[in-house]
Amino acid sequence: MTTKLKAVLFDFGGVFTDSPFHAFSSYAAKIGASDEQVTDIVFGGYGVDSDHPWHQVERGEISLENAREDILALGKAQGLNVDIWEVFMAMAENGGGLRNDLVEYVRKIRTAGLGTGIITNNVVEFRDHWRSMLPVEELFDFVVDSSEVGMRKPNPAIFEKALEIGGLAPEEVVFLDDFEGNVIAASALNIRSILVGSDSGKTIADLDEILGLNRANTL
Template sequence: MSYQAIFFDFGGVFTASPFHAITDFAIQQGTDADLFAETLLGQYGVDGDHPWHRMERGEITLEQARQLIIELGANKGFEADIYEVFASMGSKGGVREKLADYALTLRPAGFTTVCVTNNVKEFGEGWRNLIPTSEIFDHIIDSCEEGVRKPDPKIYQIALERANVKPNEVLFLDDFEGNLIAAEALGIDGLLVTEDEEKTITDLREAITS
């Protein structure tokens, strides 16, 4: 396949997956991991009215989402403070510098590069400074700025329009399978990112050179 554009998720691709940190936190406090994750994030494979989803669409603030999620947890008999979860991540959220370095080579090689991320307004300056985003990406499609989040097809359509490419000209890297399934339904090829950074680089290189 001759790709013209590479779309990247951010968290879980250029940094360690937050999903693993959330699972670890739940286990440490003796809470069912699946129940805790759903309380914190809602059903992540859909775009609904859970506070986390609303926050990622920019409809409510981080603090508003925090308080609503604390209430959800309290109703289920456990503590669900997103600030404590964030604090527990520490070095687990480390940057994948080798992948960032490889991504820097894509624009000079003629690819259009786009970051398609579900993110939070209050985190904007922080995550964008973890890697040289302005050098890596031609466009950044941030859910909290666009008012739509993955896996809603609209966010991929926005990315396609900004990059001026067709779905079959795109390879999309994400660590959440539901996001890839939604993109693939539009005709975008997906590459599932794991914790193995070297494998991600190898898979990406092979996909764009084959």
């Protein structure tokens, strides 16, 4: 483990839970659209930070209901009825729950004396729900929620905000996210980053390759 490393920062959705984007296939088929169409209408270009309604709601600039109305209008312009309430229901039905093995690994990280934090693109109306899914106060030193700080990934400013809050330099941090654009943005700031997939065991192995906590336990 590098002596410079002081903290591990995590995304929430798609890291501690299954990716919400996996639910789009069934919903898209239901309304006669492609996955790409629904993703673009609901989330815009997720790899950029723009004035799309979803980006605005994640920055806390508009309410979730306002975003729903604007997204309905975007869908109707393409001849589609895309209702984010139905999208969220599809996500809930396809969700796999909390990745408890990763939660336990976070406990090891904390026991090893390293700091932890969350950087999440999220929505004011979802705050109580996602925070109820895991012991946030116990496991993390701080949370940078896009809807609270008015900036969202992949904007470099949100990573810089997290570093400022944690009193960290980029080279002292490892960051995990399930979206490649966010990993690229963090890496551009010299933050060592891991792209998370659907296998939490691989995520833990990739992280432990850097931290060496499981290897230390076998010596």
